[in-house]
Amino acid sequence: MLSKNKIKFIQSLNRKKTREKEGVFLVEGNKLVLEAVASHFRVRLLIGTPGFLKSNPLPPDVADEVIECSPEEIKKASLQQAPQQAIAVVEIPYYQLSMNQLTREFSLALDFVQDPGNLGTIIRIADWFGIRNLICSTNTADCFNPKVIQSSMGAIFRVQIHYLDLEKLMDEANQAQLPVYGTFLEGENIYSSNLTAHGILVLGNEGNGISPAIETKIQRKIHIPSFAVGARGSESLNVASAASICCSEFKRRS
Amino acid sequence: MLSKNKIKFIQSLNRKKTREKEGVFLVEGNKLVLEAVASHFRVRLLIGTPGFLKSNPLPPDVADEVIECSPEEIKKASLQQAPQQAIAVVEIPYYQLSMNQLTREFSLALDFVQDPGNLGTIIRIADWFGIRNLICSTNTADCFNPKVIQSSMGAIFRVQIHYLDLEKLMDEANQAQLPVYGTFLEGENIYSSNLTAHGILVLGNEGNGISPAIETKIQRKIHIPSFAVGARGSESLNVASAASICCSEFKRRS
Numbered sequence: 001m002l003s004k005n006k007i008k009f010i011q012s013l014n015r016k017k018t019r020e021k022e023g024v025f026l027v028e029g030n031k032l033v034l035e036a037v038a039s040h041f042r043v044r045l046l047i048g049t050p051g052f053l054k055s056n057p058l059p060p061d062v063a064d065e066v067i068e069c070s071p072e073e074i075k076k077a078s079l080q081q082a083p084q085q086a087i088a089v090v091e092i093p094y095y096q097l098s099m100n101q102l103t104r105e106f107s108l109a110l111d112f113v114q115d116p117g118n119l120g121t122i123i124r125i126a127d128w129f130g131i132r133n134l135i136c137s138t139n140t141a142d143c144f145n146p147k148v149i150q151s152s153m154g155a156i157f158r159v160q161i162h163y164l165d166l167e168k169l170m171d172e173a174n175q176a177q178l179p180v181y182g183t184f185l186e187g188e189n190i191y192s193s194n195l196t197a198h199g200i201l202v203l204g205n206e207g208n209g210i211s212p213a214i215e216t217k218i219q220r221k222i223h224i225p226s227f228a229v230g231a232r233g234s235e236s237l238n239v240a241s242a243a244s245i246c247c248s249e250f251k252r253r254s
Numbered sequence: 255m256l257s258k259n260k261i262k263f264i265q266s267l268n269r270k271k272t273r274e275k276e277g278v279f280l281v282e283g284n285k286l287v288l289e290a291v292a293s294h295f296r297v298r299l300l301i302g303t304p305g306f307l308k309s310n311p312l313p314p315d316v317a318d319e320v321i322e323c324s325p326e327e328i329k330k331a332s333l334q335q336a337p338q339q340a341i342a343v344v345e346i347p348y349y350q351l352s353m354n355q356l357t358r359e360f361s362l363a364l365d366f367v368q369d370p371g372n373l374g375t376i377i378r379i380a381d382w383f384g385i386r387n388l389i390c391s392t393n394t395a396d397c398f399n400p401k402v403i404q405s406s407m408g409a410i411f412r413v414q415i416h417y418l419d420l421e422k423l424m425d426e427a428n429q430a431q432l433p434v435y436g437t438f439l440e441g442e443n444i445y446s447s448n449l450t451a452h453g454i455l456v457l458g459n460e461g462n463g464i465s466p467a468i469e470t471k472i473q474r475k476i477h478i479p480s481f482a483v484g485a486r487g488s489e490s491l492n493v494a495s496a497a498s499i500c501c502s503e504f505k506r507r508s
Binding site: 117121124125127128129130132151153154155158191224226227228229233234235237238240241242243244245248249251252 | 371375378379381382383384386405407408409412445478480481482483487488489491492494495496497498499502503505506
């Protein structure tokens with residue numbers, strides 16, 4: 001049985017303010033909830049239909065609270081258009097990030113990526129390419145937005161996401177002599193560039209690209225050349241498409 | 255002045271049935287409308303605010319009908335959450351497709367791609383990589399869906415999109431000895447594969463991948479290897495991410 005208060009609380013997690021205040025986010029759908037349970041994240045509340053709980057035997061300490069309820073109740077609480085059989089309220093993790101760690105890896109940074117779908121897709125790409133850290137400017141979409149969670153397809157439980165002052169981080173990376181790359185409409189052709197195995201690649205805003213303040217901190221401007229025939233072609237690639245291609249190029253050579 | 259009938263008609267173009275019956279689709283937003291006007295597509299109706307029409311001087315034969323109206327009227331007609339200053343009703347084009355042409359090019363084929371955002375992004379990717387023909391199974395999302403038009407960012411005016419019996423086309427390609435590739439979770443590693451400059455690459459459904467009927471027609475099964483560390487990682491890439499990486503790999507080597 002799901003109380004009115006619980007339903008109200010779950011729906012309030014659509015708002016960033018509430019998520020931050022409560023320190024939790026919402027995970028919906030059978031597969032994603034099972035990923036949450038299997039992850040190192042702390043599950044505060046697990047809600048499932050009798051069918052879900054029966055077909056997925058879970059240890060007693062799987063969550064601080066487990067509630068069995070009807071599909072109708074799940075429907076009432078859900079933010080999804082087509083709710084499934086399970087919902088979880090999960091604690092927002094806090095990760096440490098050290099320049100020492102970054103200098104030994106290839107990482108992605110996002111400068112004001114606004115669209116939740118793009119962010120979710122980029123988290124999934126990062127996970128696929130074994131990228132441990134995704135660094136976001138504070139004005140990038142919130143990774144605990146339900147739309148991001150859904151489109152990340154569980155990668156949110158594996159990639160460590162950090163929101164911080166990107167300019168300051170770029171300064172620190174420059175000081176540590178860690179190469180900082182950025183994607184631009186002009187620059188070195190990525191296919192013929194010499195790409196290092198360690199570094200940070202910055203991707204910019206959907207409409208405006210990388211901001212001027214961040215651009216000044218980037219030593220290696222790279223671009224993905226267009227193969228369009230004739231004068232007219234798309235002006236740019238979607239930021240998640242650019243992320244896919246860049247990660248593929250960096251990783252296949254490393 | 256926009257009549258009630260016109261507003262009703264514009265909004266009815268949200269439905270595939272109406273688009274097919276009327277042979278037109280909807281283009282919204284200043285930039286996209288200007289792309290429509292500059293394309294070879296026939297614009298049946300152009301609606302713009304006085305500001306839009308003044309700052310974008312257009313030839314008198316730009317559309318069968320031009321209507322100047324207030325931003326409030328545009329808002330009433332628009333399907334967008336944040337309407338801009340222009341809307342166009344554009345004729346659906348009919349393209350010829352010949353196996354003779356396909357054998358000299360690299361093309362993409364989609365087997366039941368359902369999400370309009372994914373389809374729009376793939377059209378944009380095709381345009382970027384100079385891919386002229388995008389072949390869709392008849393159960394793939396409709397490319398004239400307003401969501402596809404918006405996410406294609408104008409690429410819809412340049413890439414020729416064909417809906418047809420994909421199995422039959424695969425048979426014809428096999429007969430013509432045109433290599434048919436498909437992305438799978440297992441197969442040749444794309445980074446070490448010998449990829450031809452001409453061929454058709456099939457991408458599958460978001461949840462289920464390429465259908466068994468199409469799989470039997472594919473000679474070259476390729477996959478994008480994951481670089482995830484440890485046992486757990488994302489099970490798959492988003493179909494538009496896979497399209498980005500594959501097009502990048504095929505084109506950079508061709």
